[in-house]
Amino acid sequence: MRASQFFISTLKEAPADADIVSQKLMLRAGMIRKVGAGIYSWMPMGLRALRKVEAIVREEMNRAGAIEISMPVVQPAALWQETGRWDKMGEELLRFKDRHDRDFVIQPTSEEVVTDIVRGELKSYRQLPKNFYQIQTKFRDERRPRFGVMRGREFTMKDAYSFDRSAEDALKSYDNMFAAYQRVFDRMGLTYRAVAADTGAIGGDRSHEFQVIADTGEDAIVYCPDSDYAANIELAEALAPESARQAPGAEMQKVSTPGVKTIDELVAFLSCDIKETVKAVVVEGDAEDKLPVLLLVRGDHELNEIKGEKLAGVAKPLTFAAPESIVAAFGAQPGSLGPVGFKGKIYADRSVAVMADMVVGGNEDDVHLTGVNFGRDLPEPEVADIRNVLEGDASPDGKGVLAIQRGIEVGHVFYLGTKYSKEMGATFLDMDGKPKHFEMGCYGIGVSRILGAAIEQNHDERGIIWTDALAPFTVVIVPMGMKRSEAVADAAEALYQGLLAKGVDVLLDDRDERPGVLLADSELIGIPHRVVIGDRSLKEGKVEYQHRRDADKTELAAADVLDFMFGKLGI
Amino acid sequence: MRASQFFISTLKEAPADADIVSQKLMLRAGMIRKVGAGIYSWMPMGLRALRKVEAIVREEMNRAGAIEISMPVVQPAALWQETGRWDKMGEELLRFKDRHDRDFVIQPTSEEVVTDIVRGELKSYRQLPKNFYQIQTKFRDERRPRFGVMRGREFTMKDAYSFDRSAEDALKSYDNMFAAYQRVFDRMGLTYRAVAADTGAIGGDRSHEFQVIADTGEDAIVYCPDSDYAANIELAEALAPESARQAPGAEMQKVSTPGVKTIDELVAFLSCDIKETVKAVVVEGDAEDKLPVLLLVRGDHELNEIKGEKLAGVAKPLTFAAPESIVAAFGAQPGSLGPVGFKGKIYADRSVAVMADMVVGGNEDDVHLTGVNFGRDLPEPEVADIRNVLEGDASPDGKGVLAIQRGIEVGHVFYLGTKYSKEMGATFLDMDGKPKHFEMGCYGIGVSRILGAAIEQNHDERGIIWTDALAPFTVVIVPMGMKRSEAVADAAEALYQGLLAKGVDVLLDDRDERPGVLLADSELIGIPHRVVIGDRSLKEGKVEYQHRRDADKTELAAADVLDFMFGKLGI
Structure with missing residues (x-):
């Protein structure tokens, strides 16, 4: 291409509202132009790079035996009502009415449409396995669009959907896609890590994210340098401490702690070790009365909300209790809450369960308790892993200690099981002549997001540094x-x-x-x-x-x- | 491709709601599957053909020097308000609100966004000419989606927009695109005709449609087999008859015509020649009181609404008068209306202007008048070309007589002038250092529609007959x-x-x-x-x-x- 016949439009300065380096550089290099919040036009230079990504993804999908189709951007609500996502999904799902007052959505993904296609097309086990994919415009009405094309509202995504006879076959399809994703990101020359991820509301037992490593990443990735353990921090297991609980060494005492609201203030006030303190987090229960549940983590630890949400008796999605219901249940404001005397359900993190002589809130404003011991001052709690791991924690595979990196999620593979096929009545006739629900998987790649992630990982003070595979021009x-x-x-x-x-x-x-x-x-x-x-x-x-x-x-x-x-x- | 690794899914019968042969064959051949009214998924077989169309269009756009970009499907209303299309466009424009209650549209075309880009990017005459195009998903909320992908709601369109210094240069860009379109449709192996088209509300003096010839086409194309004259019937001029008006040969007479409402009934009742009769069409005027305007065409002719709409004093868009206002102005119901005694504005078609001894409505229910003559029984009317041409009419270029074919519009080139650049304040600095509005053109190709049109033109009782260029497999x-x-x-x-x-x-x-x-x-x-x-x-x-x-x-x-x-x- 001759520049005189192309369109190069660089800027000395990025617009003031650009909030991350990749967005600034994409704007300055003339790759994108903003049309509205989270909505961009792809300019000639950006479109060339986007097409490189698409071509690599398409080639590797085809190589893996997936078959390309194209599902509509605008989809009837009726299909989304069949799976309940019409009601369950939040405001990210863009809903609207057509001129005849019928409900529609703009696709954020296409599980419903592809399952509708398959229930009409695939009748017999002899037609399986099948994997259909598309590279299509998606829309997600983010509350706060940011980071340019990385968390925009309109974006390009590759989404693939596999259909199999059995869970065993579905996991083969999963592994096949996993390998294809590795080829995709290898070919792009990106430094990335595939990490185990939470399967969330969908359930199923296998899910991996592909994370491009970058300091500016939104996600925390946990891995073990001495093994191949790698997981999203949402999923990474925090093992129980090896040391057992010591015998009580102190009497429980009420301490007046005027104005002390946070753990840091408490540690300073009492001159104690933060590891002696316990944070009390109050969440709604899942009964009709929403009676609160108390979650205890050590003062220096952070509650893992995904782990918390999975606990029996806890409302899903995890919801922090309202101040009124906290005061009603504990008789005190947040800042002085603790387990002693609380009649509801209590979960203690594994690290809390081995503590003795704890410092906890006193359930009375401006009062804390010291020398608190399970089994003596309050009943033994239910124990669970409910905290985020920290650098240096033991790796769950027993092969060393954990390290943490930041990452940008650019791909996700997901074993779905029969969730969608059951909800939509999608069956095939199996070898025994009986109808059976398809075993499904879904597999996404953030096509436009990859460019932002690549730039976050590869740039310097002068601008972008493309790999040969992604460069608009080599x-x-x-x-x-x-x-x-x-x-x-x-x-x-x-x-x-x-x-x-x-x-x-x-x-x-x-x-x-x-x-x-x-x-x-x-x-x-x-x-x-x-x-x-x-x-x-x-x-x-x-x-x-x-x-x-x-x-x-x-x-x-x-x-x-x-x-x-x-x-x-x-x- | 091995069929075993692809997805072939043919049907013996098309679904009952398929209403045209191309739609039936695309469904039967497994090219598309219906998702909702006017909304389809492209199945593997169809997507391959669609990609062939896209590739040819892209190559010829690039060859013509147009530069590819990609503008968002979802566009902020603010830009559409700048040009007034937000208000002017009907319900075809799909409007919706996002989660923050801000207005958006789904693009049916992208004049606003591209003009917004250009007013930010092109500052100097030295950067001109420029032509930006995209191949993108469009949405038009048709009242009655039909004919499969030919009049669907979601579709793929190539839209290009040229920006020039002067009208003269803009017409060069127009001719350049015209030639590119010829190459596109030639390469596809389609039988087509480029016809002059009406420039409608936008004005400007040049517009051509590219029509694929097919008996099932929605459009009537007028051409002269002895010359290169070709126009959409909306535009094709009906010349004045060569013969002059004869002197009056009869007295005006009132005739009782009980129950006679239509021209056919009138001709049968009076045993007269249909060419002696005159149809009276009452439309709203453009004044605030909407006082009706009377349009007269010969009994065997059809009013051309596009021509009628352009007449001075006629409401735009052309609106037929309501029964109440007809009765108020004429004292009679439709079926017995005529020009004699009507005090409002009257336009007579050129063919009517040369008639003598006319048969017209009597402005009294069940009464007609015979022997009516202009200049004697009523004033001379204003004369205009307001009818559709007929086969055998003289060609406007004087080189023979007209023939009529049916066509399917697959492309449209349009000289826009400065309409959008003025509305959006898009200027560049010209050679003299003064700001000047861009001269624009827009150029569309119905990428997905081409497949439907190709099949309408090329099929037999066994199925589709692809040209090599468009076939999913050669x-x-x-x-x-x-x-x-x-x-x-x-x-x-x-x-x-x-x-x-x-x-x-x-x-x-x-x-x-x-x-x-x-x-x-x-x-x-x-x-x-x-x-x-x-x-x-x-x-x-x-x-x-x-x-x-x-x-x-x-x-x-x-x-x-x-x-x-x-x-x-x-x-």
């Missing part, structure tokens, strides 16, 4: 003063034609701009390979090559540049 | 009894690999179905080239070739089949 030729020097123009054109002939995505930057602008733009846009052809060096038979990651230029004989580039590109 | 290999005969399997595989190696889109139908099913499916799906490999004929060293349009098979030496196919495919 090579940029920057002729210095092409208009003034015929030799420069000829050399640039010869290299351009030589690369084009081998199918290389090459940009010849023939814009009539100052050299400084051309060089800065190529770095901002992040094209991995750059050849600069200058009048003076060309007279000495030289041109310059620089990879976007290189600190320095490499001087080359002009005559060798094409072969040199073929070598760099592995062609 | 070649199908049908092995008879592949499982029983190793020789058949080997020959099929060799041909398959040979064609694949040359990049041919070939389907190896390796499904374990009866030969009759395989042959019928290939014909229903409409794959243009078919090679049948049977056990018995293979023993004699023969295979069979048949083009989908051929009545008979061609027997070939098995050894020559690959070269024969290369010849057929021109490779």
Whole structure:
């Protein structure tokens, strides 16, 4: 592509409302333009990179035997009512009425439509397994769209859905997709980690997220450097401490703690170790009266809400108790709550269960209790893993200690079981002639999000650094003063034609701009390979090559540049 | 592609609600499945054909210098309010509110968004001309979706928008797109006609539709077989008759016509020539009181509503007068209306203006007048071209007589002028340093509709007949009894690999179905080239070739089949 026939539109500064580096760089490099909150146009430069992602995803889906279809963006509510998602999903699901006052949604995913297709099309076990995928526009009406294309409202997603005879076969389909996802992200040259993830409300027992590693990631990823253990922090198990509980060493005492509301204030006030304190979190119960349930974690630990939500008797989704019901149940305001004397259900984290001589809230405003011991001052609690793991915790596989990284979720594979096929009555005739519900899996890749994640992982102060696989152009030729020097123009054109002939995505930057602008733009846009052809060096038979990651230029004989580039590109 | 790894799902019968042959065949061939009224999923077979259309359109847009972008499906109302389309567009424009109660639309086209992009990006005449296009999902909330993908609600459209310095340059961009459209439809192998079209409310003086010729088309296309005149019937001019008006030959007489309401009844009752009668159509005027305007066309002619709407004093859009206001203005019910004594504005069609001794309504129920003459019984009327042309009418270019065909609109090119750039304040600095509004054009292709149109034009009683360019597969290999005969399997595989190696889109139908099913499916799906490999004929060293349009098979030496196919495919 010649720049003069393309559209390059870079900005010196990102708009003030851009809130993360990838968004700033995508705006500055002219990849996207904002149309509304969380809604973007893809400009020519961005669209080229997006198509690279789509092509890799499509190739690997096809290679894995998945079959491409395309389901509508606008979908009738009736299908969503069959699975109950019409009611269950929150305001992220964009609902509207058509001119005849009929209800519709804009698809955030397509489980309903694909299951509707399959119940009409697949009649026999002989047609299984099948995996249908699409690369389509999705919409999720985020309350607070942010991070550019990473948490936009309109986005492009690849969603695949597998249909199998049995759970065993479904897990084979799952593994097949898992491997395809590895190929996708390997080919893109991204540093990523596949981590076990929570299966949430859907249930089923297998789910993995593919996380691109980046300090700015929204997700915390837990892994063990000494083994292949890796999980989302939502799922990562915190083992019980190895040490057993010590015998009580102190009497329970009431302590006046005026104005003390937080654990930090408590530790400072009592000059105690934070590991002696216990945080009390009050959540709604799942009975009709919503009678509160008390969750206890050690002062230095954080409640894991996903784990908490799974506890018997706890309302789903997890809901923190309202102040009124806290005061009614405990006789005190938050800040002084504790387990002693509480008549409702109590869950203690595994780390709390081994504590002795605890410091807890006194259920009386501005009062705490010290020297509190289970079995003596209050009954033995129900014990569960309800906290987030910390760096240095023992790995659940017993092979070392845990480390934590930040990640950006770009893919998710999910074994669904028969949830949707049962809700929608989707069956096939099995070998024994009897109808059976399809065993399903669903598999998403955030196609547009990948570009944001790749930039979060790969950039510097000058701009984006693309991998060859994702770059809008693989090579940029920057002729210095092409208009003034015929030799420069000829050399640039010869290299351009030589690369084009081998199918290389090459940009010849023939814009009539100052050299400084051309060089800065190529770095901002992040094209991995750059050849600069200058009048003076060309007279000495030289041109310059620089990879976007290189600190320095490499001087080359002009005559060798094409072969040199073929070598760099592995062609 | 091996059929066993693909998804072929043909139906013996189309669903009962399919209302046109292309829709029936697309459903039967497993190309689409209905999700809701006017909303379809594209199944694997259909998606392949859709991608062929997209690829041809994209190549020709790129070749014409247009630059691909992608604008969002969901667009903020604010932009649509700037141009007034938010208010002016009817219920086809799907409007909805997001979770924060802000207004949005789903794009039916993207003039607003692209003009918003351009007013931010293009600052100088040096950046012009520019043409941005997208191939994107569109939504139009049709009152009565029908004809499958041809008048669906969700559809894929290519929309391009050109921006130029001057009207002269804009018309060059227009001609450039016109030529690109010709290449697109030529490459697709469709029989089509580019016809001049009405420019409607937008104004501007140039607009052409690209119409695929088919008896089932919704549009009437007028052309002159002896010249290159071609226009949509909405636009085609009806010349004034060559003969002048004769002198009055009869006195005006009141005739009692009990129960006579229509022209046919009038002609039968009076035993007169229909060409002596005049139809009176009453429409609303554009003044605040909507005082009616009377339009007169000859009894055998049809009012052209587009022409009528353009008349001075007529309400836009054209609105037929309500019965109450007709009775108030004429003193009679429709069926007996006429110009004599009417005090409002009257337009007579050119054919009416030359009539003498006319038969008209008497403005008294069940009464008509005969022997009516302009200039004697009523004033001379204002004369205009307000009727549809008929086959055999003189061509407006004076080169013969007109013929009429039916067509399906698949493309539209439109010179917009500065309508949108003025409404949205989109300017660039011209050579003289002064801001100037962009001269624009817009150019649409109904990407998904093309498939329906192609099938309307090319099918027979056995199914679809694809051109090579649009076929989901160019070649199908049908092995008879592949499982029983190793020789058949080997020959099929060799041909398959040979064609694949040359990049041919070939389907190896390796499904374990009866030969009759395989042959019928290939014909229903409409794959243009078919090679049948049977056990018995293979023993004699023969295979069979048949083009989908051929009545008979061609027997070939098995050894020559690959070269024969290369010849057929021109490779």
